[in-house]
Amino acid sequence: MTTAILDRERIKTLFDLRSAANVWTGGDFEADPYPIWAKLRESAPVHEGTVHKLTGYPGEAMFQGLPEADRPHFSAFTYAALDAAYRDSETFASSGSAVDPTSGAQLENSMIYMGGDQHRRYRGLVQPSFVPAKAQWWLINWIQEAVQELINNFVEDGRAELNVDFCAAIPVLTITGSFGIPPEEALDLRAVLQDAPEVVRRLAPIVAARREEPKDDLISILVQATLKDEDGVTHHLSDAEIYAFALLLLNAGSGTTWKQMGITLAALLQRPELLAQIREDRALLRPAIEESLRWVPTDPMFSRYVTRDIEFFGTELPKGAVLHLNVASANRDPARWDNPDEFDITRKSRASFAFGGGPHICLGMHVARAEIRAGISALLDRLPNLRLDPDAEAPRFIGLYERGVTEIPVLFG
Amino acid sequence: MAGHVVVDRELCLGSGMCLVYAPNTFAHDEQSKAIIVDPAGDSAEDVDTAVDACPVGALSWAPGEGTDSASGGTPSTAAHGSTGV
Ligand code: HEM
Numbered sequence: 001m002t003t004a005i006l007d008r009e010r011i012k013t014l015f016d017l018r019s020a021a022n023v024w025t026g027g028d029f030e031a032d033p034y035p036i037w038a039k040l041r042e043s044a045p046v047h048e049g050t051v052h053k054l055t056g057y058p059g060e061a062m063f064q065g066l067p068e069a070d071r072p073h074f075s076a077f078t079y080a081a082l083d084a085a086y087r088d089s090e091t092f093a094s095s096g097s098a099v100d101p102t103s104g105a106q107l108e109n110s111m112i113y114m115g116g117d118q119h120r121r122y123r124g125l126v127q128p129s130f131v132p133a134k135a136q137w138w139l140i141n142w143i144q145e146a147v148q149e150l151i152n153n154f155v156e157d158g159r160a161e162l163n164v165d166f167c168a169a170i171p172v173l174t175i176t177g178s179f180g181i182p183p184e185e186a187l188d189l190r191a192v193l194q195d196a197p198e199v200v201r202r203l204a205p206i207v208a209a210r211r212e213e214p215k216d217d218l219i220s221i222l223v224q225a226t227l228k229d230e231d232g233v234t235h236h237l238s239d240a241e242i243y244a245f246a247l248l249l250l251n252a253g254s255g256t257t258w259k260q261m262g263i264t265l266a267a268l269l270q271r272p273e274l275l276a277q278i279r280e281d282r283a284l285l286r287p288a289i290e291e292s293l294r295w296v297p298t299d300p301m302f303s304r305y306v307t308r309d310i311e312f313f314g315t316e317l318p319k320g321a322v323l324h325l326n327v328a329s330a331n332r333d334p335a336r337w338d339n340p341d342e343f344d345i346t347r348k349s350r351a352s353f354a355f356g357g358g359p360h361i362c363l364g365m366h367v368a369r370a371e372i373r374a375g376i377s378a379l380l381d382r383l384p385n386l387r388l389d390p391d392a393e394a395p396r397f398i399g400l401y402e403r404g405v406t407e408i409p410v411l412f413g
Numbered sequence: 414m415a416g417h418v419v420v421d422r423e424l425c426l427g428s429g430m431c432l433v434y435a436p437n438t439f440a441h442d443e444q445s446k447a448i449i450v451d452p453a454g455d456s457a458e459d460v461d462t463a464v465d466a467c468p469v470g471a472l473s474w475a476p477g478e479g480t481d482s483a484s485g486g487t488p489s490t491a492a493h494g495s496t497g498v
């Protein structure tokens with residue numbers, strides 16, 4: 001038994017979108033933002049202001065590229081504008097200042113904030129562990145067991161709340177598992193995620209042990225990896241570099257995949273005929289997941305720093321401004337998709353911006369897809385007649401900068 | 414767009430987006446650079462979706478090898494041998 005130790009109440013506090021831990025990204029936003037974003041997209045590709053202000057959110061909400069009170073803010077809403085910004089990472093940089101990975105073990109020193117060659121070198125180190133062909137390595141080593149153990153927790157009950165009892169825990173267990181952290185410590189780590197020194201303190205013994213004796217896990221790959229610096233000199237990653245990457249994975253890979261799995265499940269449970277089709281033909285899960293990513297991407301916005309004055313889709317962007325890329329709006333741009341508001345798994349699949357674009361496109365996208373596919377498929381295998389509980393509150397889609405569903409109360413058997 | 418698809422190895426960062434849309438055409442080598450394993454592995458339409466999906470513009474159509482532009486701009490199946498759209 002690995003996951004009976006995962007306390008359900010504790011998970012609930014940590015993962016409820018509306019709980020105190022999540023309000024800072026606009027977790028208490030409950031309206032449907034899509035009609036507002038459609039209006040903004042129709043009136044101009046780029047608007048002055050932050051996405052939350054333009055959406056009418058009354059408070060302050062935080063995400064990458066915010067608050068940056070001293071910079072002018074702009075937000076882009078069309079597919080074409082986002083595509084142009086993502087593909088020009090010199091003009092639209094991922095950080096307002098240069099990254100010095102030797103300056104400390106913190107998230108701000110990880111590759112997501114780097115640019116150009118520096119980003120390429122760091123990403124090149126880890127990309128081989130995240131290619132589609134590695135999905136099987138992740139599945140067998142860390143995903144499948146977590147999925148089965150979580151279902152064991154409620155399979156006899158005839159009912160469950162899948163968002164927290166199931167979706168929330170899988171990605172945490174996958175990433176911490178890949179670090180070599182035992183499941184009973186996985187939630188402790190999630191709880192201290194905002195406290196980087198504390199995360200580092202917990203990772204330190206593992207990194208030290210893998211330097212002594214590598215195993216078949218991600219930390220072992222990192223301690224053995226060599227990096228060519230800009231002078232062409234090869235060196236091993238320092239502990240600080242490994243910690244920064246680990247912090248990035250924990251931040252980028254756990255909440256996102258949880259919420260996207262919940263969004264996908266809710267969308268399917270609300271369409272029982274479609275769910276029945278998928279139960280019969282699991283090949284349909286792939287297009288269903290792709291469509292969920294397009295339809296409601298859990299992270300609807302990422303931001304870029306403007307490095308030179310530029311006229312961009314009709315708006316003058318001054319050097320130093322922040323350009324917020326509304327991924328969710330671009331994913332429903334009618335210039336790219338017919339009937340974009342419809343959840344339709346039969347539409348011709350093409351790239352959306354759910355995983356971003358340009359050189360920083362999500363490193364973990366194939367792991368995320370594998371987790372969601374394995375999770376939903378196992379539910380269909382083990383829970384006959386899986387359906388929404390008609391007497392409970394139906395799932396609602398909430399959140400501003402981190403979108404997800406409230407609850408997924410289901411019955412089965 | 415008609416012709417055959419080529420990978421710019423300098424630009425490719427190994428994202429695997431092309432493998433999502435044309436899994437029988439592309440694979441990764443040991444450096445996680447995209448390689449073409451079967452130029453006729455997927456329909457030309459799917460390969461074109463992969464070209465569009467590449468986040469860093471590392472994929473492009475080069476003329477030659479059965480160049481065919483029967484449908485004016487849309488990639489043609491003839492360029493990729495026997496697999497039909
Ligand atoms: C459905 C789930 C996920 C979504 C929607 C998602 C979304 C994204 C997006 C939009 C970006 C680009 C950020 C930017 O442009 O600034 C990104 C980057 C990243 N993601 Fe994900 N992600 C998911 C799951 C994961 C997982 C499971 C992992 C790791 C196991 C992961 C690791 C990363 C990393 C390391 C980056 C930075 C890549 C770079 O800077 O080159 N993500 N993700």
Ligand code: SF4
Nearest residue numbers: 425426428429431467
């Ligand atoms: S989509 Fe582009 S960057 Fe990604 S693996 Fe294919 S060619 Fe390389």
